[in-house]
Amino acid sequence: MYGPRVEVAELAHLRRARDLLDREYARPLNVPAMARAALMSPSLFARRFREAYGDTPYGYLQARRVERAMALLRRGDMSVTDVCLAVGFTSLGSFSSTFTRLVGEPPSVYKARDHSRLTRVPPCMTRAWARPRWVAQPCRIGEAFLADRA
C-alpha cells in the first residue's frame, strides 16, 4: 500500500514511468532511465514506485518481460531462446531462472501446455491477469482453474 504522502500528480508521473516499462520492456532499461520518465531522482522513484505498484521498478520490469514471454510461448511458433531475446533478457540462464521463479515452471514446460482457452481474451486483459504476482496465484494456477470449470 502507498502512504498518504503520495500525491496524485506524483502518481501520474509514476504511471508514465510504468507505461514506459510496459511499452519498452525489451530495451535495456535501468532505474535511472525509468526515474527520468517519472521526473524523480532514482532513489525517490524506486521508493514511490514500490509504494504505488507493490513492486520495485526492476521487479516490475522482470515480471513484464516474463509476462510477454508467456504470451510468445503460448503462440507455440518461437523457441525458448528466441522468446528470451525478444523480451529483453540477455542470457538464457537468467531468463529460465526468472521465469521459473515467477511462473512456477520452466519456459519449455509452460510452452507445452494447452493454452487454447485464452484465445478469446484480449491480450491486454490476459496480460493484466497473467502478470506474475499481479494476482496472488501464479498464472498457471489460473489456467488450471479455467480448465477445471470447463
Next chain:
Amino acid sequence: MPLSITHTPVYCTDLDEALAFYTQQLGFEVRDDVPMGPEMRWLTIHAPGDAHDLLLAAVDHHIPSADRQAMREIVTKGDLAVFIQVDDLDKTFESLRAAGTEILQEPIDQPYGVRDAAVRDPSGNHLRLSQPLATQG
C-alpha cells in the same frame, strides 16, 4: 430487446478535460450536460447514432467524499480501462498522437481479428481503440 446497456461510467479526475478529449479528439457527442450544484454534474456522451452512453463521472461528484482520494489515486495509477471501436484506427491514432496524447501501444494487428492501439485519456484511463480487420475476400 429484453436487455441492453444504457450508461457506462468512466471515472475522471477533471470533467472538462475529459469532455474535450472524448468529443474533440474522438468524436463523441454530448447527450446531456446538466449542472446539479457543486457536488454533481450529469454529463453523458455517446458515439454518433449509438444509444449506449458513457457517463463521464467526476470522482468529485460520483464518489462519496470519504473515498474520493482513494478513487482519484486508482484512476490516476492507470488500471481502469475503456474499450471503443473506430472506423479508421490509424487515422484516429495519429490524430491523438499529434494532439500530444500519451501513447500506450502503437496500432498492431491482433490474432483475434482486430487491429488495436492504446492511449491514456487525460485522467489516466487506459483507452483501447480497435478496428475490425477486413475479412478476406
